[in-house]
Amino acid sequence: MASTSDGRAPAGGRASAGAGQPSAAAKSMLFVPLGAVAVLLLDAATDFFPDDPITGVLTPTRLVLLIGLAAMAVPAPGRPRARLRDFRTRLDLPIGLLLGASVLATYGGGHPTAPLRGLLTVVACYYLVVGLRRTQPESWRAVGLLALAGVAAAGTSALAQFTNDTPTGFCRTGLLTDIACDAGGDDVLVRATGTFANPNLLAAFLVLLLPFTLLAAVAVDERTARTAIVVLGVIGYGALLTTFSRAGYVAGAAGLLVLGAAYWLAPRLVDRTRRRLVAGVGVGGLLAASAAIWLASRAGNSLGIRGQAWRAALDLAPDNPLGVGLGRSGAVITATAPGDRVFVHAHNLWLNWLVETGPSGLLAIAAVTVVAWTSAARAARAKSVVGTVGLAALTGFFLMSMLDHPANLDRIDVLFWCVVAVVMAEAPAGWRRSTEPPAATVPARPKHRRHAPTPEPAGVSAHFTLPSNLPDGRRLQGPPSGP
16 A cells, blocks of 8 residues: 555545455455354354255255355465364264264164254354364354353343243243143242243253353453343343253253352362362262163153153164164154153153164264363363363253253254364364463452552453463463453
């Protein structure tokens, strides 16, 4: 661009883009992948996309995915062209095994391919988010704000249903037992569904997203903005209470306990032996819960419909080594379980994959579970805020998935894989320890005099490491220390 001797544009005319300056279209490519992720997450919260395809098998969701992935292949100012290594994660092998088991179950049994296309869609969502986080490290702030928007959309809708006694078709008593909504009486509580068709689905959505509101709090420095974020977080947890979901309550409490432990307990566990002891207790608890579910499934109807579904799933597994096909577990369990109860799924994430894809599918989803949770735990131990909120979200969701299968709904499935992607993008592709020096945490800001113009306190960001930068382990510097 032509300029005067002091470097300014000549007067009397507009500055024109010189040679080598990126065009507006090129600059806009920087935001296309983030825009695609934003649309996908908001659709998971509100379901504004129609289910009907645009043409053939191309749905609006898949069109957004294709646009986002294609934009990553185009270099943009401030973002290099995505390379293959930017998409590599520790879950590549388990995901490949999961896809292989699903292909065998689908084509080996001659079943419809629509559920397989759905699985490919959520896997594409996973790699879109991984690529976004790796190529645009600063996108962690946008992830927090999008989570906040999703919580606000679903949470306020649920609270409106509860405060206005809007009939949803789901009711419980004060003791959280099911009751007919037309039974009458003061102890009949309407269960809010928010933007979902079922209160348990709303609970699962909130369990996955609520911990990520912490990212939105870390992303801002000003006190009143953080106060607004905290208010929206409280609204989200209030909406979780209005679902009256027993599994949701346990999962939400588990997420809060993880956040609290990372904030207060982890800094005191400096001894490796103590950390391993706490981790061992947690793993032992999960194994004990798994064993309890297996025993309960063999104890008749001790757990009601869940016990019937689990028993039927375990009875079906030996006779179907390749599985019964994606999306067919509910119909097969309904035909196998006693009584006339209609099942949609196996009421357990892992048993559902066992029924639909056989032992290989169970092995794959178990590997996804262990690797994702372990990676989140490692990142949380390193005081990564993304690792901490990811660990809280996955812990709650996996606990809830032991008694239900909310990921059977495509919107929850998309959200689950997006959360896993945010966690896995924070970790290197391999398991070897990095030779990089540990990343510095954001220091607590010094105190200032009362009447001096001072920045706001660092708050939670003083206790955590901010999200990682690139796959080589480098870290972002924290929010600016002043206004």
